[in-house]
Amino acid sequence: MREVCIIGAGIHRFGRFEKTVEEMGREAAVMALKSAGVEWKQIEAAFVSNARFPVAVGHITLTPLGRTGISIIDTRAACASGVTAMQQGYMAIASGMAELVLVLGMEKMPRGFLNPEGTYAPWMVAQGFSQNSLYWALRARRHMELYGTTSAQLGKISVKNHRNGSLNPYAMYQKAMTLEEVLNSPMVNDPLTLFMICSPNEGAGAVVLASRKEARKYTSKPVILGASVHRIALFPIVISPTYRYTTKVEPIPVTTLAATAAYEKTGIGPADLDVIECQDSDAFSEIEAYEELGLCKEGDGGKLIESGDTEINGKVAVNPSGGLISKGEPLGASHLAQVVEIYWQLKGEAGPRQVKAARVGLAHVKGAGGNTGVSILKV
Amino acid sequence: MREVCIIGAGIHRFGRFEKTVEEMGREAAVMALKSAGVEWKQIEAAFVSNARFPVAVGHITLTPLGRTGISIIDTRAACASGVTAMQQGYMAIASGMAELVLVLGMEKMPRGFLNPEGTYAPWMVAQGFSQNSLYWALRARRHMELYGTTSAQLGKISVKNHRNGSLNPYAMYQKAMTLEEVLNSPMVNDPLTLFMICSPNEGAGAVVLASRKEARKYTSKPVILGASVHRIALFPIVISPTYRYTTKVEPIPVTTLAATAAYEKTGIGPADLDVIECQDSDAFSEIEAYEELGLCKEGDGGKLIESGDTEINGKVAVNPSGGLISKGEPLGASHLAQVVEIYWQLKGEAGPRQVKAARVGLAHVKGAGGNTGVSILKV
Numbered sequence: 001m002r003e004v005c006i007i008g009a010g011i012h013r014f015g016r017f018e019k020t021v022e023e024m025g026r027e028a029a030v031m032a033l034k035s036a037g038v039e040w041k042q043i044e045a046a047f048v049s050n051a052r053f054p055v056a057v058g059h060i061t062l063t064p065l066g067r068t069g070i071s072i073i074d075t076r077a078a079c080a081s082g083v084t085a086m087q088q089g090y091m092a093i094a095s096g097m098a099e100l101v102l103v104l105g106m107e108k109m110p111r112g113f114l115n116p117e118g119t120y121a122p123w124m125v126a127q128g129f130s131q132n133s134l135y136w137a138l139r140a141r142r143h144m145e146l147y148g149t150t151s152a153q154l155g156k157i158s159v160k161n162h163r164n165g166s167l168n169p170y171a172m173y174q175k176a177m178t179l180e181e182v183l184n185s186p187m188v189n190d191p192l193t194l195f196m197i198c199s200p201n202e203g204a205g206a207v208v209l210a211s212r213k214e215a216r217k218y219t220s221k222p223v224i225l226g227a228s229v230h231r232i233a234l235f236p237i238v239i240s241p242t243y244r245y246t247t248k249v250e251p252i253p254v255t256t257l258a259a260t261a262a263y264e265k266t267g268i269g270p271a272d273l274d275v276i277e278c279q280d281s282d283a284f285s286e287i288e289a290y291e292e293l294g295l296c297k298e299g300d301g302g303k304l305i306e307s308g309d310t311e312i313n314g315k316v317a318v319n320p321s322g323g324l325i326s327k328g329e330p331l332g333a334s335h336l337a338q339v340v341e342i343y344w345q346l347k348g349e350a351g352p353r354q355v356k357a358a359r360v361g362l363a364h365v366k367g368a369g370g371n372t373g374v375s376i377l378k379v
Numbered sequence: 380m381r382e383v384c385i386i387g388a389g390i391h392r393f394g395r396f397e398k399t400v401e402e403m404g405r406e407a408a409v410m411a412l413k414s415a416g417v418e419w420k421q422i423e424a425a426f427v428s429n430a431r432f433p434v435a436v437g438h439i440t441l442t443p444l445g446r447t448g449i450s451i452i453d454t455r456a457a458c459a460s461g462v463t464a465m466q467q468g469y470m471a472i473a474s475g476m477a478e479l480v481l482v483l484g485m486e487k488m489p490r491g492f493l494n495p496e497g498t499y500a501p502w503m504v505a506q507g508f509s510q511n512s513l514y515w516a517l518r519a520r521r522h523m524e525l526y527g528t529t530s531a532q533l534g535k536i537s538v539k540n541h542r543n544g545s546l547n548p549y550a551m552y553q554k555a556m557t558l559e560e561v562l563n564s565p566m567v568n569d570p571l572t573l574f575m576i577c578s579p580n581e582g583a584g585a586v587v588l589a590s591r592k593e594a595r596k597y598t599s600k601p602v603i604l605g606a607s608v609h610r611i612a613l614f615p616i617v618i619s620p621t622y623r624y625t626t627k628v629e630p631i632p633v634t635t636l637a638a639t640a641a642y643e644k645t646g647i648g649p650a651d652l653d654v655i656e657c658q659d660s661d662a663f664s665e666i667e668a669y670e671e672l673g674l675c676k677e678g679d680g681g682k683l684i685e686s687g688d689t690e691i692n693g694k695v696a697v698n699p700s701g702g703l704i705s706k707g708e709p710l711g712a713s714h715l716a717q718v719v720e721i722y723w724q725l726k727g728e729a730g731p732r733q734v735k736a737a738r739v740g741l742a743h744v745k746g747a748g749g750n751t752g753v754s755i756l757k758v
Contacts, residue, residue, distance in 0.1 A: 001475035056457075056748045067613050067614065069611060069613045069631070070611065071463075073454065073463050076434045084450075090474075091470035094475065095475075096474075097470055234446050234448045369435045369438055
């Protein structure tokens with residue numbers, strides 16, 4: 001298998017904008033091309049993730065850069081859409097099908113909490129289940145009961161991520177906040193308060209992938225994309241929000257499934273990671289990710305945030321970008337923005353939020369339908 | 380790059396059925412697995428093409444076979460949806476990401492001629508443009524004016540394909556018809572009569588792809604998938620239906636673009652082909668495909684059908700399955716069914732429609748948005 005490198009990255013700030021999704025996607029793509037020193041006409045294939053737009057949105061976004069006849073493929077998998085695009089870009093280079101490809105993620109989300117029709121069984125809707133309560137709050141509550149995880153620990157995730165986000169000019173919310181502010185913000189789904197939950201929003205991210213040989217033409221220090229892995233949960237998570245900590249019916253959590261595949265592929269383990277961007281759709285999800293990615297054992301996630309080890313200057317920085325909690329979550333764009341952040345961190349280009357001597361990083365997304373994915377980058 | 384093999388194929392008959400798209404897809408998948416001698420739990424990734432169903436239809440189709448946690452990705456590109464799935468399956472094996480993958484295409488189309496909202500500019504709709512007239516009839520008419528192509532030649536495409544379809548138990552229409560019947564059927568868009576046009580319908584097709592090493596465990600004679608290439612037109616074809624033969628503004632037709640990439644990748648040229656399944660959405664499209672795939676020079680397509688060289692016992696059999704004209708066109712399924720037909724032809728398993736000593740075959744799809752693709756198979 002050929003080695004896959006990342007040689008350029010671009011982003012459109014996450015937030016709310018008076019722009020079309022195509023405009024935002026194109027800006028991120030152009031920034032990625034420019035940063036790589038590559039022209040659009042050199043790109044041999046493009047993979048475009050979004051979760052909410054009709055087929056051909058990728059064409060419409062990229063063909064204004066020039067009709068070069070290449071394959072442009074739209075791909076989607078809810079919150080994990082971006083990793084399906086990354087996986088395809090990875091395969092295109094690794095297989096030898098192409099020397100240079102563009103991977104782009106972009107999105108515009110509607111405002112407010114999402115409760116998509118058809119996602120939940122009628123009895124769930126009747127009981128007032130929303131995306132947040134179903135996926136997040138009930139799991140968090142069960143984790144608190146089983147392992148003594150506290151609201152303050154959840155709050156500290158938000159405090160860390162908002163502080164990191166205050167250092168990120170591409171985040172939606174660039175404002176540090178105190179633990180009291182987080183805990184006293186309106187309760188949405190007990191134990192999750194408003195400032196513990198990410199906001200659906202808009203934005204884009206893009207990277208240029210190259211073979212090792214091609215990468216050498218553009219940089220003496222390419223970042224290596226060791227793996228980009230998409231997986232689907234072994235258990236239909238929508239059925240039982242507390243399954244993980246109650247029934248133990250899911251033999252392996254899907255995050256662990258994807259991470260294990262990526263660890264095996266790269267020979268990298270959780271102890272090797274310097275920096276992580278993970279799916280913190282809510283504060284509890286980051287605690288769960290600590291455990292399922294293998295940073296600590298099940299039940300110890302709350303202690304890990306308290307230890308300070310996941311701060312920017314800790315053992316392994318988690319969500320130095322500010323995570324989804326401060327950036328917001330535009331589904332199709334989120335994994336690309338994670339990969340862009342890890343790329344900048346490994347290049348030493350992350351400015352005031354730079355993680356010292358970062359050499360190995362991981363990006364993790366998880367979403368509806370059990371779609372989950374992990375990308376591992378290294379220098 | 381690792382060699383990619385096809386070791387099994389399955390199909391759900393094309394037509395109209397009292398079944399869900401998931402049921403049809405699953406039947407084709409199970410047939411492909413069975414024919415390969417592979418169990419579902421061995422499959423490491425699945426790529427599912429459809430053009431009309433919401434995200435996760437691939438999961439919903441395949442997870443009843445077992446929740447194995449693999450990546451299942453939905454992919455779409457109008458009539459060319461299937462080749463985007465084939466391209467991904469190809470990359471997964473060629474890159475070394477997987478040893479065994481499933482590629483599935485499936486669809487249920489609404490009845491009647493399609494005139495999707497938003498596809499055409501308001502002035503076009505006001506002028507009565509429909510999918511057929513816009514894409515097909517005007518091009519056919521211009522070709523007739525420029526090169527002397529005749530209605531009888533168009534009719535002979537239908538006669539051939541309906542004769543071939545009468546030998547195919549998976550075709551929607553299994554009835555041979557005379558040239559008179561074709562020419563005297565209702566005129567839809569001059570010069571295209573009803574029996575020269577494919578019917579939108581339902582169906583599914585699937586193949587199991589394997590690395591060469593893995594394929595050896597299941598068969599001593601694997602079929603090699605030399606290339607699966609998706610491309611997008613260099614010119615926005617929706618703007619000018621007659622562009623190809625009038626303005627010459629499109630430097631290279633997209634079919635030629637995709638075929639050239641596949642020819643270069645495999646070292647195979649048009650003269651090497653024994654059997655072709657091509658996009659005969661209408662009779663003229665097959666004539667155009669003759670020219671753009673390089674079987675003859677531009678303008679000679681009409682003569683080629685008259686020569687008999689594209690009959691099952693001719694120099695290069697085109698659409699021995701009966702093509703879309705007799706099978707109908709379920710968008711996401713059509714390329715997979717083409718690949719299945721070529722696979723059977725190269726294995727010598729095509730029954731009464733078997734092409735003698737077929738060793739090299741090509742499948743071609745072309746559709747809206749300029750999406751086009753070519754797969755090349757060989758033994």
